[in-house]
Amino acid sequence: xxxxxxxxxxxxxxxxxxxxxxxxxxxxxxxxxxxxxxxxxxxxxxxxxxxxxxxxxxxxxxxxxxxxxxxxxxxxxxxxxxxxxxxxxxxxxxxxxxxxxxxxxxxxxxxxxxxxxxxxxxxxxxxxxxxxxxxxxxxxxxxxxxxxxxxxxxxxxxxxxxxxxxxxxxxxxxxxxxxxxxxxxxxxxxxxxxxxxxxxxxxxxxxxxxxxxxxxxxxxxxxxxxxxxxxxxxxxxxxxxxxxxxxxxxxxxxxxxxxxxxxxxxxxxxxxxxxxxxxxxxxxxxxxxxxxxxxxxxxxxxxxxxxxxxxxxxxxxxxxxxxxxxxxxxxxxxxxxxxxxxxxxxxxxxxxxxxxxxxxxxxxxxxxxxxxxxxxxxxxxxxxxxxxxxxxxxxxxxxxxxxxxxxxxxxxxxxxxxxxxxxxxxxxxxxxxxxxxxxxxxxxxxxxxxxxxxxxxxxxxxxxxxxxxxxxxxxxxxxxxxxxxxxxxxxxxxxxxxxxxxxxxxxxxxxxxxxxxxxxxxxxxxxxxxxxxxxxxxxxxxxxxxxxxxxxxxxxxxxxxxxxxxxxxxxxxxxxxxxxxxxxxxxxxxxxxxxxxxxxxxxxxxxxxxxxxxxxxxxxxxxxxxxxxxxxxxxxxxxxxxxxxxxxxxxxxxxxxxxxxxxxxxxxxxxxxxxxxxxxxxxxxxxxxxxxxxxxxxxxxxxxxxxxxxxxxxxxxxxxxxxxx
Ligand code: 2M8
Numbered sequence: 001x002x003x004x005x006x007x008x009x010x011x012x013x014x015x016x017x018x019x020x021x022x023x024x025x026x027x028x029x030x031x032x033x034x035x036x037x038x039x040x041x042x043x044x045x046x047x048x049x050x051x052x053x054x055x056x057x058x059x060x061x062x063x064x065x066x067x068x069x070x071x072x073x074x075x076x077x078x079x080x081x082x083x084x085x086x087x088x089x090x091x092x093x094x095x096x097x098x099x100x101x102x103x104x105x106x107x108x109x110x111x112x113x114x115x116x117x118x119x120x121x122x123x124x125x126x127x128x129x130x131x132x133x134x135x136x137x138x139x140x141x142x143x144x145x146x147x148x149x150x151x152x153x154x155x156x157x158x159x160x161x162x163x164x165x166x167x168x169x170x171x172x173x174x175x176x177x178x179x180x181x182x183x184x185x186x187x188x189x190x191x192x193x194x195x196x197x198x199x200x201x202x203x204x205x206x207x208x209x210x211x212x213x214x215x216x217x218x219x220x221x222x223x224x225x226x227x228x229x230x231x232x233x234x235x236x237x238x239x240x241x242x243x244x245x246x247x248x249x250x251x252x253x254x255x256x257x258x259x260x261x262x263x264x265x266x267x268x269x270x271x272x273x274x275x276x277x278x279x280x281x282x283x284x285x286x287x288x289x290x291x292x293x294x295x296x297x298x299x300x301x302x303x304x305x306x307x308x309x310x311x312x313x314x315x316x317x318x319x320x321x322x323x324x325x326x327x328x329x330x331x332x333x334x335x336x337x338x339x340x341x342x343x344x345x346x347x348x349x350x351x352x353x354x355x356x357x358x359x360x361x362x363x364x365x366x367x368x369x370x371x372x373x374x375x376x377x378x379x380x381x382x383x384x385x386x387x388x389x390x391x392x393x394x395x396x397x398x399x400x401x402x403x404x405x406x407x408x409x410x411x412x413x414x415x416x417x418x419x420x421x422x423x424x425x426x427x428x429x430x431x432x433x434x435x436x437x438x439x440x441x442x443x444x445x446x447x448x449x450x451x452x453x454x455x456x457x458x459x460x461x462x463x464x465x466x467x468x469x470x471x472x473x474x475x476x477x478x479x480x481x482x483x484x485x486x487x488x489x490x491x492x493x494x495x496x497x498x499x500x501x502x503x504x505x506x507x508x509x510x511x512x513x514x515x516x517x518x519x520x521x522x523x524x525x526x527x528x529x530x531x532x533x534x535x536x537x538x539x540x541x542x543x544x545x546x547x548x549x550x551x552x553x554x555x556x557x558x559x560x561x562x563x564x565x566x567x568x569x570x571x572x573x574x575x576x577x578x579x580x581x582x583x584x585x586x587x588x589x590x591x592x593x594x595x596x597x598x599x600x601x602x603x604x605x606x607x608x609x610x611x612x613x614x615x616x617x618x619x620x621x622x623x624x625x626x627x628x629x630x631x632x633x634x635x636x637x638x639x640x641x642x643x644x645x646x647x648x649x650x651x652x653x654x655x656x657x658x659x660x661x662x663x664x665x666x667x668x669x670x671x672x673x674x675x676x677x678x679x680x681x682x683x684x685x686x687x688x689x690x691x692x693x694x695x696x697x698x699x700x701x702x703x704x705x706x707x708x709x710x711x712x713x714x715x716x717x718x719x720x721x722x723x724x725x
Contacts, residue, residue, distance in 0.1 A: 003715055004663065004666060004668060004670060004715055005436050008403065008404050008432065008436075009432075009436055011408070011429075012046070012403070012408065012429035012430070012432045012433050013050065013429075013433065015408055015424045015425075015426065015429040016043065016046065016047060016426060016429055016430060016433075019424070019426045020054070021035075021078055021080075021081070023057055023058075024040060024057070024058050024061045024062065024076070025039075025040065025058060025426050026078070026081075026426065027039040027043075027422075027425065027426050027427065028410065028421075028422035028424065028425050028426065029422070029424055030084065030202045030422070031085075031199060031202040031203070031410075031421070031422040032085065032422070033078060033081040033084050033085055034075050034076060034077045034078050034081060034085065035062060035075065035076040035077075035078065036074065036075055036111070037062065037072055037073065037074050037075070037110065037111035037112075038111045038114050038171055038374075039427050040058050040059065040061075040062045041059070041114035041115055041117070041118040042114070042118075042374055042426075042427035042430050042431055043058055043426050043427060043430045044056075044059050044118050044121075044122060044430075045118055045121050045122075045430060045431070045434050046427075046429065046430025046431060046432070046433040047433075048121055048122040048125040048126070049125055049433055049434065050433070052122065052125065052126045052129045052132070055122050055125075056122055056132075056135050059115065059118060059122070059139065060135075060138070060139075061076070062076060063115075063139065063142045064076075064101075064104065065101055065104045065106050066101070066142060066145070067097070067099040067100055067106070067149075068098075068099045068101070069099040069149055070145035070146050070147075070148050070150075070152075071099065071110050071146070071149050071153075072110055072111075072115065072146045073094075073106035073107050073109070073110060074106075074107045074109045074110055074111045074168055074169065076104065076106055077089050077105035077106065077107075079105060084198060084201075085198050085199075086195060086196060086198040086199070087107070087195065089106075091193075091222065092106070092107045092108050092222065092226065093226045094106050094107065094108045094230065096226055096229040096230060097230035097231075099230070100230070108222070108226065108230050109165070109166045109169045109222075109225070110150075110169055111168075111169055111171055112169075112171050112247065112248050113146055113147065113150065113248075113251060113252050113255050114251055114255060115139075115143055115146065115255065116143045116147075116255040116256070116258040116259040116262060116273075117251075117254060117255050119135075119139045119258070119262060120258035120261060120262055122135070123136050123265070133266070136262060136265060136266055137266050139262075140259075140262055140263065140266055140268065143255075143259055143262075144259070144272070144273075147252070147255070147256065147259065147273070147276060150162040150252060151276060153232040154232075156236060159244075159283050159287065160276070160279030160282065160283035161244040161249050161280065161283045161284070161287065161288075161299070162244070162248065162249060162252055163242045163243055163244050163301055164241075164242075164245055164248055165221070165235060165236075165239050165242055165243075166218070166221045166222070166225075166241065167182070167214075167217075167218065167241070168218065169248070170243075170245050170247060170248060170313075171247070171248075172311070172313060172353065172367040172375075173210060173214075173218075173366065173367055174210040174211075174365070174366050174367050174368060175309075175311050175313065175353065175354070175367045176309050176311060176354055176358070176360050176368055177245075177297075177298050177307050177309040177311055177313065178241075178243075179309075179360075180300070180303075180307055180309075181240065181241050181243065181300055181302065181303075181307070182214065182241070184240055184302070184303075185217050185220055185221075185240050185241070187217060187220050189216070192216060192219060192220060193219065195215075195219055197212075197215055202422065203420075203421060203422070205364070207362075207364060208364050208365060208366060208420045208421055209365075209366055209421075210366060217241075221239070221241060224238065224239060240302055241302070242300075242302055243298050243299065243300055243301065243307070244287070244288065244298060244301065245298045245313065246288050246296040246298060246313050246314055246316050246317060247313035247316045247375075249280055249283075249284055249288070250284065250316035250317045250318075250319050250320040250322060251316070251319070252276075252280055253277055253280040253281050253317075253320035253322050254319050254320040254321075256273045256274070256276045256277035256280065257273075257277055257321075259273035259276075260274045260277065277320075280320075280322070281317075281320060281321070284296065284317050284320070284322040284323075285317065285322055285327060287299060288306070288317070289327060290306050290308065293308060294327075294330040294331070294333075294334060295310050295314040295315075295330075295334055296313075296314040296315070296316070296317050296323075296327075296331075297309065297310075298313070310334070310339070310354075310358070311353055311354050311367075312340065312351050312352070312353045312354070312372075312375050312376075312379065313353075313375075314331075315331055315334075315335050315340075315379055315382065316375075316378065316379070316382065317331075318331060318379065318382025318383060318385065318386055319378045319379065319381055319382035319385075320382075321382075321386075323386075325386070328386045332383075332386070332388055332391070335383075335391075336391055338356065338357065339355040339357050340352060340355065340356070341356070341414060343390060343391055343394055344394070344652075344656040344657075344697055345697075347415060347698065348414050348415055349371055349398045349401070349402060349412065349413075349414050349415075349417055350371050350376045350395050350398040350399060350402075350414070351371065351375070351376055351379055351395065351414075352369050352370060352371050352414035353367050353369060353370060353371070353372060353375065354367075354368055354369045356369075356414070363414065363415060364413060364418075364420050366411065366420075366421070370411035370412055370414060370420060371398075371402070371411060371412045371413070371414045372411050372412075373399055373402070373403075373411075373427060373431045374427055374431060376395050376398070376399050377399060377431045377434070377435070379395060380392045380395040380396050380399070387494060387497045388497055389499060390497060390653075390657065393657060393658040394657060394658055396435055396439050396658060397657070397658030397661060399431070399432070399435055400432065400435055400436065400439070400661065401417075401661060401663065402417055402419075402428075403428055403429070404665075404666065405417055405663055405664070405665045405666070406418060406419045406665075407419045407423055408423065408425055408428045408429045408432070409421060409422070409423055409425055410422045410423075410425040410428065439658075459569070460569050460571050460578070460580070461550070461554070461563075461569050461571065462571050462572070462573060462578065463518065463546065463549050463550060463553055463570060463571065463572055464515070464519050464521055464522065464572050464573055465573070466515070466516070466519045467519075468516055468519055469519050469520055469522070469523065470516050470519065470520040472517075472520055474520070474523045474524050474525065474528075475528050477517065477520045477521065477524045478524065478526075478528070478529060478534075478538055480517055480520075481514075481517050481518070481541075481542070482538065482541060482637075484510070484513055485514065485541045485542075485544075485545050485637055486637045486639075487510050487513075487514075488505065488510055488511065488514060488545065489635070489636065489637035491504075491510055492504055492508070492510075492511075493635045493636070493637075495635065495636045500548060500551075500635060502548075502551060502552055505548070505552055506552045511552065514545070514549070518549070518572060521572055521573060521575075522573045522574070522575070523575075524574060524575055525575045526538070526574060526575065526612050527612075532614070533640045533641070533643050533644070535614060536589075536614070536618070536638070536640070536643050536647075537638045537639060537640035537643050538640075539584055539588050539589050539614070540589065540621060540624050540625060540638045540643075541637060541638055542572070543581055543585060543625050543626075544624075544625065544626045544635055546570060546571075546572055546581050546584070547560070547570075547581055547626060548635075549570075550563075550566070550570040550581075554570075566581075567580065567581040567582045567585070568581075568582045571583075577608065577609050579609070582595065582602060583602050583603075583609065585621075585625055586601075586602045587601075587602035587609060587612075587613065588609075588612050588613060588614055589614055589621050589625070590617045590621070590678075591613055591614055591615040591617040592610065592613045593617065593680065593681065595677075596676075596677035617681060618647065619678065619681045619682045619687075619691065620647035620648070620650060620651045621647070622674050623647070623650040623651045623653070623654040623674075624636070624638060624646070624647055624650045636650070648695075651691070651695050652695045652697070654672075654695075655691075655692050655695035655696055656695070656696065656698075659671070659672035659674070659717065660672065660696075662701045662704065662705070664700070664701065664704040666713075667708065667711070667712050667713060668712055668713035668714070668715060669712060669713075669714055669715070670714075670715050670716065670717050671688070671692075671715075671716055671717065672716070672717055673716050673717065675688050675716070676716045685714070686709070688714075689705055689709045693705050693706065693709075
């Protein structure tokens with residue numbers, strides 16, 4: 001693992017250690033000294049990568065405070081830390097409810113129910129950890145009770161959507177969406193209980209926090225709840241704030257998926273959780289979808305209208321796979337626009353919580369504009385579910401950069417990354433740990449003497465050994481083949497998402513046609529290709545398609561690593577010769593340069609295939625050659641007429657993606673291993689930096705490289721060989 005990640009993983013773990021209070025973790029050292037509901041969930045996810053015991057303990061201690069009606073409280077107060085936060089137990093008076101747990105101090109509201117997702121993740125990361133199954137068995141009925149509570153008490157019309165009755169229940173406390181319902185509450189100051197805010201003692205600037213106007217309404221609502229002794233039926237009759245929120249319900253919906261899998265794992269029936277999931281997903285996509293905004297909005301049960309405010313919460317149905325494909329496409333256009341920071345825009349980080357172009361957008365105020373780690377962490381997974389891999393990767397890249405460059409803050413400025421709110425914030429640290437583990441520490445490719453020997457003696461796999469020869473004049477074959485490859489691109493490659501529909505391809509007529517044409521390659525002499533652009537397009541397209549052909553024909557499931565020496569063994573017969581993927585890449589396109597993993601050049605002195613070597617080689621090919629894996633460039637068709645522009649686009653896309661991370665504050669950069677493997681092609685260190693400089697879109701980073709090119713530290717990222725499925 002790279003040095004930068006190793007250092008910051010240690011820092012993140014140290015933050016969680018410092019915030020550990022003995023049985024759970026406080027969200028932040030001073031601002032939030034107790035245990036918070038969804039914070040504990042995110043924290044346990046981070047810990048599950050290295051300390052299963054504490055991850056499980058975090059969740060168990062939270063559920064020890066579950067109310068007897070199933071409600072999981074927003075805050076579990078630490079009796080030893082009272083006196084520094086508002087409101088605390090004396091204000092909540094949760095004991096007025098017959099359901100509150102005796103002897104445990106809690107608030108009287110709940111929060112987004114992430115816990116089934118967390119427990120499943122702990123289980124998966126625990127692998128064979130002793131006691132993990134009993135943990136699962138203990139948690140299952142409690143989470144069932146939590147979800148039952150939400151569907152029983154918070155879904156009065158049995159729609160599949162749970163309402164929240166306080167902005168604190170949303171987790172996104174002062175989101176602009178709550179302005180309309182909160183303004184409706186006319187608070188008479190002298191009728192409001194007296195209170196003193198404590199949050200402002202712990203931040204540098206009060207404009208980072210909600211206003212007093214908001215706090216009056218937060219207090220008004222708590223007062224109303226306690227007056228009704230937390231009886232849901234009574235509260236519902238008078239509460240002016242009853243909202244079906246897309247964020248809360250998407251998390252509930254996604255949690256039902258995990259709950260169903262947990263049920264199966266311990267031999268219980270998943271049917272209830274599955275039907276909850278289906279009902280909530282259907283309700284989200286019908287009731288919460290705003291046709292004209294092309295976005296999900298919160299529904300206000302008091303005014304019976306959608307609240308037409310576009311915040312990042314409106315994208316959350318992606319996380320639960322609750323959006324239809326058509327809705328997801330519209331959401332993506334909105335999400336990937338200047339309103340919420342477009343892909344490679346260069347002057348912003350990830351997805352801010354509110355539309356940058358709206359008047360009320362506030363870059364430093366809490367949930368009214370800044371970037372939050374947890375929201376983006378969930379959205380990255382949502383984008384991934386719908387196949388928006390490039391955008392998902394770019395989000396994760398930014399999420400990894402923010403704490404490294406600016407500190408483990410609570411939230412961040414989406415334009416310049418400045419950290420706001422509390423430093424040493426637990427969920428920022430925890431989700432950073434999760435991202436590094438999930439994104440950059442995937443399985444290292446197999447090594448060792450056994451692998452080496454099996455590669456050495458592995459047989460060639462000739463993919464075009466069929467006897468059907470297409471009825472085409474050999475000189476016309478290249479054109480037909482290119483046409484066929486373009487058709488495959490149009491039908492089965494998602495160039496925007498960087499993905500290939502291997503399943504669709506396998507059974508298609510287009511793929512059959514393509515394979516037939518490859519049989520004709522045996523009668524084709526590449527000498528008849530003329531001009532550098534035509535040759536480049538031919539060999540690049542052929543390389544990309546031999547890889548796809550082999551993945552489909554050999555039935556590869558997860559990674560090209562399933563076939564030892566894949567790139568050396570899969571071959572096409574072309575004219576009188578055989579060309580493997582490696583021969584095309586290193587022999588032809590890289591000008592017969594030695595590959596990084598081999599002591600010799602691909603074409604020896606007497607090899608007649610030297611006639612096809614292309615010199616000088618063009619380093620941009622490394623961003624056009626697709627090796628069927630997540631870390632390589634997104635697949636496309638290269639057209640000889642526009643190939644130089646296309647190669648520029650490919651290079652720009654790669655340099656501005658998560659494969660090139662730059663940390664000015666750390667005086668270093670993390671690069672894809674492609675730059676290390678082929679450093680000669682780029683002109684070693686100086687050439688690599690020039691290349692990156694030329695294609696970077698962000699001016700500040702370019703200036704940083706210009707000023708520090710001789711001293712900055714370069715480290716490399718692990719290459720992800722999982723299939724670009
Ligand atoms: C913030 O909310 C609390 C009230 O719950 C507060 O402002 O005092 C929110 O960011 C919330 O999502 C978070 O769980 C909590 C603790 O980090 O702080």
